[in-house]
Amino acid sequence: MGIGALINRHRKAIMGFAALYIFLFHEYLRLSPDGSWLGEIMRRPIRWGFVGVDIFFFLSGIGLTYAIGKTGILKFYYRRLRRVAFPYIVTGVVLAFIQNWTFSKFIGNVTGFNFFAKTMYSFLWFVTAVVTFYLLFPLYDKIMGQFKNKVVFTGIVLCIWLLLSMSLESTMAGAGRTEFYGFTNRIPVFVLGVMFGRITQERDIIVSRSGWVLIGLLHVIGLFLAEKTCFSGWRILVPVSNCCIPNILSGITLVMLLAKLMDLLSRFKVMRAVEKGIGYFGVISLEFYCIQGVVLHFILLDRLPAGLAKPLYNLIAFAGTTAMATVLYLAERGFWFLVELPFRKKKVSASQPAPQEVPAESGEPSEGTPGSEG
8 A cells, every 4th residue: 555545544543643742742741840861751752742733734735635626616715714714713702702802903813914914823823824825725736737747846846935934034033023934834844745645646655665764764863853953952944943844854754654553553453443532633633723722721721729730730631622622623513514504405305316426536535624733
């Protein structure tokens, strides 16, 4: 089986892994203080948790290459925005009341204006970032389609991105917007996902044993460079802001390694159950993102008694986030069901033959909007 088919088969579980990793990065209280051997062991992998964002962008790039061919452009946009709008706006309304936002601040935050004009961390930055990619993707994909060699085209795009990233640094610094690199440094992993999706749809990539060794080696190199950028102050070409190049290496290879590992373990019934459980967090990943670190603290964790044991605090944080994300997900499903109910086609009468269903394309990834912040 090719690597593209492997990733598509285990897509939900990989998304779930990334969502859980991001939660660990955001919320986990280390059980041992920094400086101890346990604290040092835990600090590194927790600090690398923002690579979950790169996993989501890579998978999103792949998924869009499948989605764009299913429907017309208007339906493509509708389906993408429908998935995002409800949890995003509901979270915005809740925070607006809790934090006493002005109406102008609310509009600026939920429309993404403040993301571009003020600070990318104004409100749920990942949603604005991924919607930006959604809006630009059809044009980007059409231009890519004019090039026979998708690798060469992507290389040109990455060279342009690198030149702009390096040349605009002084301008960004002068405007106090160096944090915006946290978004722009994720552009390469997204376009690489688009390239990967297009290539593997034309002809999937079969990875040999030596190829898997190379992928593992690149992952280790990515982790080493992440260690140096996060903890030793290294700079690799562009401003650090969550590493960029180390994340590309470690994030993309992690997706591939997870897909292979999950496929190997799927022969065991218990591991298939575990994967299904992890995959649930892939299904609710957007709601999980909206809740954690935003609504979670204001309506639950800030109300817990001081001095609560860290393990219990962590358990409450995880259980509370999961429960609230599930409620938000079910509310979203119910909302859109009611909105679209008048437009659904009437059921075929018993006297009429039912239309034949067209089977989904082999290896096609399930739809869904990953969501996670780093």
